[in-house]
Amino acid sequence: MSANDLPQHLPLSLGPGRVDVWLMSPDSLDERRRQACLDLLDDDERARHDRYRAPSAQRQFLVARAVLRTVLSCYAPLRPADWRFDANGHGKPRVADRLGLPDLHFNVTHADGLVALAVSGLPEIGIDVEHLGRSMRSLDELAERHFGPAERARIGRVADEESRTQAFFDVWTLKEAYIKARGLGLSMALESFDLQWPPHDTDGRSVQLLCTAACGDDGARWQFHRARPTPHHSLAVAGASRANQRFQVVTRWVEALQAGRPVLEGPFPGMGIAG
Ligand SMILES: CC(C)(COP(=O)(O)OP(=O)(O)OC[C@H]1O[C@@H](n2cnc3c(N)ncnc32)[C@H](O)[C@@H]1OP(=O)(O)O)[C@@H](O)C(=O)NCCC(=O)NCCS
Structure with missing residues (x-):
């Protein structure tokens, strides 16, 4: 199985009141895994990756994009490398309209030692x-x-x-x-x-x-x-939130990205088995 294979036991569903937070340390990337992450990026992302001068910032960007692509594939039947993104007028990345997934929204952040991703049905x-x-x-x-x-x-x-x-x-x-x-x-x-x-x-x-x-x-x-x-x-x-409904946050730590799936730290039924 390659890093771009479809996840099993999926898709995860996002109810109207759910925000899923995914966390990963960017520091755990050995050379083999770095290459597997790079293979998931599109041309624009690869060009951005190559422009980073500071190795730590470059690694954060790479891991953030690889986690984003792999995690999004837990919610919709698309391979990690097949996601396409565009951005609003102020640069906020979003799932490209042409993929026809109107209720799948995300936002990414990275800092020294931590990459985080929020996925939600909330726009x-x-x-x-x-x-x-x-x-x-x-x-x-x-x-x-x-x-x-x-x-x-x-x-x-x-x-x-x-x-x-x-x-x-x-x-x-x-x-x-x-x-x-x-x-x-x-x-x-x-x-x-x-x-x-x-x-x-x-x-x-x-x-x-x-x-x-x-x-x-x-x-x-x-x-x-x-x-x-x-x-x-x-x-x-x-x-x-819509109609004042309180959203619930579910947080998961990703240990590694493998076989097109996030491998989770700790037990999580139905996912997280390295292929
Ligand atoms: C780009 C910005 C949205 C966040 O930047 P940041 O906090 O430095 O960086 P983060 O790691 O949290 O977020 C960066 C990610 O946000 C996303 N992003 C980019 N533009 C965005 C926007 N307009 N809206 C939401 N998200 C955006 C991108 O995915 C980006 O990651 P990428 O470049 O690897 O694709 C911008 O608001 C900024 O530069 N803010 C800092 C300004 C400041 O002084 N804040 C003080 C708060 S008191």
């Missing part, structure tokens, strides 16, 4: 991960310039440096996930919306989006999910 879906050790100019200055009043107050309440950095990235990833779900990229002003949640919220379900007129949105449409998938990463998902 407006966004995901972001950040490495908590990522060096930034000045967190306080960035928060001052780009965060809303509730977000700044959250950071301001935290005294010690480490917790402050974590609080910063908790806000940052949620903001990025929302911007990515809207698909507007940097054309959207980060300070045009504010996120707040009570101290007891640990998974993002109580996060509220407060929009200014410049944000051009109704905050009540939105739901959030946040997590620490590793001790070094903060992750957030934003989704606009």
Whole structure:
């Protein structure tokens, strides 16, 4: 079986209220697996891959695209290498219209040590991960310039440096996930919306989006999910649900991509057996 064979025991189904999050470390790629991932890419992706100068960024891109293609093949009868993508006017990648799969949506993010993918039936879906050790100019200055009043107050309440950095990235990833779900990229002003949640919220379900007129949105449409998938990463998902139905997030760790399937870490019935 080659890396481009169809998965078995599939397709996975996405109910209207489901967001599937797939995680993989980009650092576990040996030369044989790197070549198998490269074989899945189309010409544009290969050209982008070749343009990366930093090996770590190149590996993140490669793994993200290989995971995306392999995971999407768990939801629809298409081989990993056969997916075609286009993008909206702000560069948000999506499944190409001509494939005729209107209810399959995704968003990808990558950071040092982690690639994450959200797959959903919700058209407006966004995901972001950040490495908590990522060096930034000045967190306080960035928060001052780009965060809303509730977000700044959250950071301001935290005294010690480490917790402050974590609080910063908790806000940052949620903001990025929302911007990515809207698909507007940097054309959207980060300070045009504010996120707040009570101290007891640990998974993002109580996060509220407060929009200014410049944000051009109704905050009540939105739901959030946040997590620490590793001790070094903060992750957030934003989704606009239909009819206020709470979405459920199912998270899976991918250990490797093999025989056209994701091999999962830990038991998961019906999938994850290396072919
Ligand atoms: C491109 C952007 C959407 C996200 O970039 P990022 O956080 O650096 O990178 P991520 O790894 O999270 O996401 C990159 C992926 O998002 C996807 N993407 C690209 N444009 C997108 C858009 N307009 N909307 C949603 N997703 C997009 C792509 O799949 C991209 O991966 P690829 O280039 O390998 O295909 C853009 O919003 C950005 O550069 N944001 C950073 C701006 C900032 O200062 N944020 C501060 C928050 S407080």
